[in-house]
Amino acid sequence: MSEENDKIFQDCFSSAVLERYSTAPRKRMAKRSRKSAPAPTSSTQTGSENTETDPAELAEFIEYLSTEIFSALPSEARTLSYSALQHNPSLAETYSDPLTLSTREALIQSLPFSVADTLTAYTLISPPKTDLLTFLSPVLTSYITTVTNPPPAWHTTRPTACEICGRDWIPLSYHHLIPKAVHAKVLKRGWHEEHMLNKVAWLCRACHSFVHRMASNEELAREWHDIERILEREDVQRWSAWVGSVRWKKR
Template sequence: MAPQNSLIPAEEQSNYETFRECLSEPVLRILATAPEKPPRRRRGGKKKKCPVKGDAVRIGEEMEQEEDINVAEDLGEFVDYLATELFASLPQPIRNLSYTAFQSTPSLRETYSPPLSPTTLDALIATIPHSASDSLSSYGLLPPHSDTLDLARLLSPVLESYITSATAPPPIWSATRTDFCEICEREWIPTTYHHLIPRSTHSKVLKRGWHNEERLNSVAWLCRACHSFVHRVEPNEELARNWYTVELLRGREDVQIWVKWVGRLRWKKR
C-alpha cells in the first residue's frame, strides 16, 4: 500500500497518487538518461591492498550499491515533495476529478479536456509556487533562468496525463488488476493497464497471422514509469510481434537494468 501523505486530504489521496505517478514518469526518464558521473578518484593516489582480492571487489560493490540506494531514496523524496507542492497548488475541481464528475459536469469537460487550451494551461501554471520551479531547475529538469514557457512544456503532458487517468472509465479488464506492477513488482504504487499487443497493430497482427484474435486484448498492469519505459524499448509493431508477454519483456536485458534502477525508488510517509 502506498504511504499516505498527511498533507493531502483523505478524499484526494487516490488522485494525488495518480498525479505523483504522472509526474514521476518524465522525472525518472530525464534523470535515468542523464550522463553518468565520472568515477571518483581515491585519496592518496594508491589503492589499499586487501588480504583477499575477492573482499576488495565485494566491498567495492557494496559501497556502489549503498550509494545507488541513497541516490534512489533522495530522488524518491524529491518526487514526493514536488508532487505534493504541485498537486496542492492545483484548483480544487481538478484535484477531485473523477469519471462520474467529468461526465456529469459539462463545465469540467469544457475546461479540462485534453489537450488543454492555452488559457487553461496558463491558469494552471500560474498556480505553481516558485519553490517548485526552483526545485525543478536545481535537479536539471528545467534550464537555468527558465520561464513559464519552459515550465509549461514540462508540466503540460503531466497535467494531461493526470486528467486522462483520473477521468478514465473503469476498464473492462479491471477484473485482472494486480496489486503490484508486473514489471518492477512494486506493490504500493498505482498501476495502469498496458495492451501487450498495442491496439494500433491489431489489424496487421491478424492479417499477418502473428497471433490469434483471442490474444489481442491481453493486458498487463504496470506502474506509469514502467508503462512508459516499455513503449520506449521497441516500436509498437515489434512489441506486438516479439514482446507480447510480461515474461518476454522481463527477459530483456534493458528491462532488467531498468527494473533494478526503478525498483529502488520509494515514497516516504509524510
C-alpha cells in the same frame, strides 16, 4: 478522492522525473535548506560517470515537489473523476483530451515560483528552450486522463503490484501487450489471432513509459507481446532493479 488523486499525480510526476534521471548523468549537487527540495544526486567513478541517481534522495525529491505542485492545482482539478465529468458538462469540456493551452496555463498559474526554480536548478527544465509548461504538460495530461478514464474492462486481471518493478503502493495502468495502434496491421498480417488483442499487463506509469521507450509498437506486437518475455530482457531487469528501489513515503 483527493488523496487518491494525489497519489496518481505523484505517479505521473515521478514518471517524468525518472525518465530524465535514468537517461542522463547528473553531477552531485549541494544540499539546500530544509525548506527547499532535497537534491537528487549521482555518484561518480574514476574515468566515467555513474548515471544512477541515489534512489532514496530521488524518492524524497519526487515526493516533495509533486506535493508542492498538486496542492497548488485548482480544487476542481485535484478532485477530478470519471463520475464528476459525467455530471458536469462544463468540467467535461474543460478537461477533455487533448487539453487546450489555456487550460494547461490555468492549471499552473498558481504554482509557487520555487517550483520552476527547483526544476531549473536540477536541470529538469532549461528555460527558455524547456520551460515549466513544457515539462508539466505531459504530466498534467497523463494525470487528468488517468483520473477521468472509465473503469477498465480488464479490472479482474489487476494484480496488487507492478508486474515489472514489483512496487505495490502506487497506481497501476494497463499496458496493451499488443498496442492498439497496430491492431489492424496485426490482424492483416496474421501476427496474432483476434482474441489475443486485448491482452494486458498491469504496470506503474514509470515502467509503462519504459516499455514504450524500449521498442516500437510493431516490435512490441511482434516480439514483446508477453510480460514474461519482456522480463527476460537485460535492460528491463536493470531498469526494474533501479526503479524498484525508488521508494517515497506512504501517506
